[in-house]
Amino acid sequence: MQLNIYDLTLKCIGIINNNLPAALHYFDDNWHRYLLEGTSTFDFSVNKSHPDYALLTMQGYISFTYDDEDYLFKIVNLRQDHFSIQVQCENLNFELIKEEVGACKNTKRHSIVWYLKNAAKITDNVLEIGNNPFSEVDEDKNNPVLNFDSTETKLARILSICNSFNAEFLFKTKLKNDGTFQNLTLDLYKKDGVGQKRKDVILYYGKNIDGITSTGDLTATFFNAATVTDSNNKYNWLAVEGKHYNDEGQLEFYKNAGENTAYAPLSRDMFPSQLKSSSSDRYTRKDLSTEATSANSLWDYAVSQFKLYAYPQMTYEVTVAVNAVTNALGNDRKLDIGDRVTIQDKTFDQTEGGLILSARVTEQEISFTNPLNNKITFSNFVKLKSEISADLMSRVEEIAKENAPYHAEIETSNGVQFKNGKGSTTLSAHVYQGSASTETIADTYEWTKDGESVANAQEITVEASGFSDKVVYAYQAILNGKVIGSASVTLTNVKDGTDGKAGKDGRSVVSIEQKYQVTLTDTKPTEPWEDKRWQIVEPKMTATYKYLWSMTRLTFNQAPFTQDTVEKKAVYGDSGKTGADGKPGKIVSDTEPTTKFKGLTWKYSGLTAIDASDGTNIQPNTEYYWNGKNWELNIITAHNIQAESLESLTGKMGDLETGSVTNKIDFATTTGKPIHYQGTSVLNDKGYKIDANMSDLETGISRGEKLISLDVEGGLFISDGSNSIALTSGYMVKPTLLINGNDILDMIWPIGSVYTSYENKNPADLFGIGVWTRIKGRFIVGVDEADTSISSAGKTGGEKNHTLTTDEMPKHGVQESVGIKNASSEAKGYGLTQAAAFKDRVIINNSGKPTYTGSAGGGKAHNNMPPYIALYMWRRTG
Incomplete structure (x- = not known):
């Protein structure tokens, strides 16, 4: 399986492929698919020995194609050490996973699409809605009225909406031919719409099922009495009446009209709430609510909840063989998420004839590099027996009919043997299919007697007087013109004979005895029982007499009276090869050992020095080694050692005080482009310093100097010649970071840069660099060379x-x-608007007071500032 690597623009920038020797390879992969969330996660690891590992970043994406479907994953977590990187991915974009939507108040019915777009804030540029079997008419009576009171992620809101519509969904990613992203689609389905009902698949224990575990649990939700209310207060629960009988004809659930509670009496008798009194209320109650579509739907809901919670919750865990996860099954198709299958275990709970389950694939874990880690999680288990739904039972019966043959039987009313030609018996023909207990009734039953046709009936009666010594009756059962079964039986007629002669007494064992002997060779002894070499007490074997034999004698009550059997009982093993010499011994004493051999060690435990026999001066609490001629110093135990020169090839040190320790550096890297390091590392009372020159191992070209120093005076300093980091000592630690020889703070705040802040603090005090001049009362505008100001x-x-x-x-x-005309006449064309005569005339007389126009305004200065916010500004000047 090839993985594609994308950058943040969804451009393909690399691949991961274990089939290409030169490509980046992956391992520990796990693709986990979920039915409930309609999505999946993908985790994998890569080694850092390949340079392409650097393409895996938090901004990137991963994709692959499985069964002609595209899957695109966002990298959400990277965990790495010196050797490898673990990558975690999710199959959704960040907006769905992280972005939150607020509360949504609503009082009307709406379609699922309306809720997705308005309550979950789904837009077409983020997520397109594909398959949709639900009504898009808001007023449809099947649409619920939904309110969302809290804030949650878009993905959580989508889950909530789909659950309210009893819908299932899948997120599907589509990539373009060039591998770039095309769209993300949300496909909606009715309940159980994801996946298929796989009638072509039955998983069998021992073939593709490794194990089944069932658990009965009463600690979860449990009740056997309930009230049900309509959440819309439209239908009256009190008036509802109903009864439900199980397959044995027992009243399992009931509710009387006028009463507020429905009851499950069988559950009460099996699991009473208390045992104090059989006549008191022993029910466990619960109040339920549902959105009813009729009064009867309230009763139907009560029955469905009783079936779920009035009895122990049965759960099943099924372990699937790894070959059933990704291999084709049935009609040459793999199991897919949401598929429903039948699981059968004939050895499980044999008192009920085995176990048959219907289950749904709700999770899949697939590893492309290690199929042994493949796993399927099933849920929605239904035990296929009388209480299951009709369609599942029909499926089980259909499977039995398709796979199980018919078998025929003959029943007799009086056995199959007669004496002296007296008596009779009735022979009955019966045919069954598979393990069915219900008889299959044939159209005809054709009986024969010693091959000759005698009757056409299911039962016939045979008289003993009708045959002599024996007779064979047989039948064929015919259904729809085909023989579906046949069986035969032999009847015998015996007669009393004359008494026979008395038989001889039988031969039996009277006693059992046993003797033993050992021999030099492997040849079986032939001596008789009476020979002295056979002993009653078992002799011991030795390296010479290594073969032990036994003779068992059986004594009978009739001739031949004895029977002897000789058997080889045991063999003495040969000595093994001589082992290697052990480690030399060690003597602890205050006197010299008298017996010495090469390799002997002696620890002198005396308190004062002595001279050994070879003239060696032996010191207290010191260990010596005998080399064959002289004692040599082996181990010194001391609290303090003072030496002008001390050299150790190997050793273990505990607490050590030293003036200065210098170590030579001379090695080359083994990964990537090989670099040769040469220099020294020095440890002294001031600190630790590594100083090494770097050069290309292949060309010898210098790559600069690497310096790492940690001491009480200079603090921490790291440099590769161009880049460096420094922490100086003192109470006020001033950090310095150099990039290409430049202080990073000088690169961020060069001379001429402007710093703004809500705080009135000089940047020189904050950063410890430069001279800064305060800017006051000025807006900032960009330079425009075309504008002289x-x-x-x-x-x-x-x-x-x-x-x-x-x-x-x-x-x-x-x-x-304004036109003015004398008052004695009117004509068009005079007045304010020059309209028709007498319409807008101006009359001038001398009886009124004049009106004058005047001036307004104060001539003051106005505020010339745009909307603003005041900040402290500083310009670096040095």
Whole structure:
């Protein structure tokens, strides 16, 4: 399986393929598919020995194609050590997983599409809605009225909406031919719509099922009395009446009209709430609510809940053989998420004839690199027996009819043997299919007597007087013109004979005895029982007499009176090869050992020094080694050692105080491009320092110097010649980070840069670099070389308040004429608008007071500032 690597723009930038030797390879992969969430996760690991591991980033994506379906995953977690990277991916975009939607208040019915777009805020550019079997008419009476009171992620809101519509769904990713992303689609299905009912598949224990575990549990939800209310308060539960009988004809659940509670009496008798009194209320109650479509639907809901919770919750765990996860089954198709299958175990619960389950694939775990880790999780288990739904029972019976042959039987009313030609018996023909207990009735039963046809009936009666010594009766059962079974029986007729002669007494064992002997060779002894070499007590074997034999004598009550059997009982094993010499011994004493051999060690436990026989001066608490001629110093035990020169090839050290320890560095890397490091590392009372030159191992070209220093004076300093990090010592630690020889703070805040903040703090105090000048009362505008007022950085201008000049005011004024005519006549064309005569006349007389126009306005300056927010600004000047 090839994995494709994408960058954040969904451009393919690399591949991971275990079949290509030069490509990046992966392992520990697990693709986990979920039916409930309609999506999947994908985890895998890669080794860092391949340079392409660097393509795996938190901004990236992974895709692959499985069974002609595209799957795209967002990388959400990277965990790495020196050797490998573990990658975790999710099969949805970040908006669905992380973005939240708020509460949604609603009082009307709406379609599922409406809720997805308005309550889950799904837009076509994020998620397209594909398959949709639900009504898109908002007013459809099957649509619920949904409210969402809390904030949750978009994915959680989609799950809630689909659950309210009893819907299932799948997210599907589509990629373009060039591998880039095309769209993400949400396909909706009715309940149980994801997957298929696989009538072509039966999983058998021992073939593709490794194990089944069943668990009965009363600790979960349990009740056997209930009230049901309509959440819309439309239908009256009190008036409901109902009865439900089980397959044995027993009243299992009931509710009387006018009573508020429905009861499960069989459950009460099996699991009473208390045992104090058989006449008191021993029910366990629960209040239920549902959105009813009729009064009868309230009763139907009560029955469905009783079936679920009035008896122990039975759960099943099925372990699937790895070959059933990704291999084709049935009609050459693999099991897919949501598929429903039949599981059968004939050895499970044999008192009920084995176990048959219907189950649904709700989770799949697939490993492309290690199929032994493949796994399927089943749920929605239904035990296939009398209480299961009719369609599942029909399926089981259909399987039995397809696979089980008919078998024929003959029953007799008086056996099959007669004496002296007296008596009779009735022979009955019966045919069954498979393990069915119900008889199959044939159309005809054709009986024969010694091959000759005698009757056409299911039962016939045979008289003993009708045959001599024996006779064979047989029949064939015919259904729909075909022989479906046949059987035969032999009847015998015996007669009393004359008494026979008395028989001889039988031969039996009277006693059992046993003797033993050992021999030099493997040849079986031939001596008789009476020979002295056969002993009553078992002799011991030795390296010479290594073969032990036994003779068992059986003594009978009749001739031949004895029977002897000789058997080889045991063999003495040969000595093994001489082992290697053991480690030299060690003597602890205050005197010199008198017996010495090469390799002997002696620890002198005396308190004062002595001279050994070879002249060696032996010191207290010191161990010596005898080399064949002299004692040599082996181990010194001391609290303090002072030496001018001390050399150790190997050793283990505990607490060590030293002036200075220098170690030579000379090695080459083995991964990536090989680099040769040469230098020293020094440990002294001030700290630790590594100073090494780097060079290309193949070309010898220098790659610069690597320096790592940690001491009480200089703090921490790391450098590769171009880049460095430094932490200086002191109470105020000043960090320094150099990139290509430049201080990173100087790169972020170069001279001329502007720093803004809500706090009135000089950046020189914050960052420890540069000289900063405060900017006050100025807006910032971008330089425009075409505008002389702002053509270069640092130019200033503008004013906070401004008084308009006459030139800055808008042009204004009216130049119109009014026609005046004497009062004695009217004509069109005079007046304000020059309308028809007498319509807009102006009358001038001398009886009124004149009216004058005047001036307005104060001529003050106005505020010239745009909307603003005040911040502290500093410019670096040095």
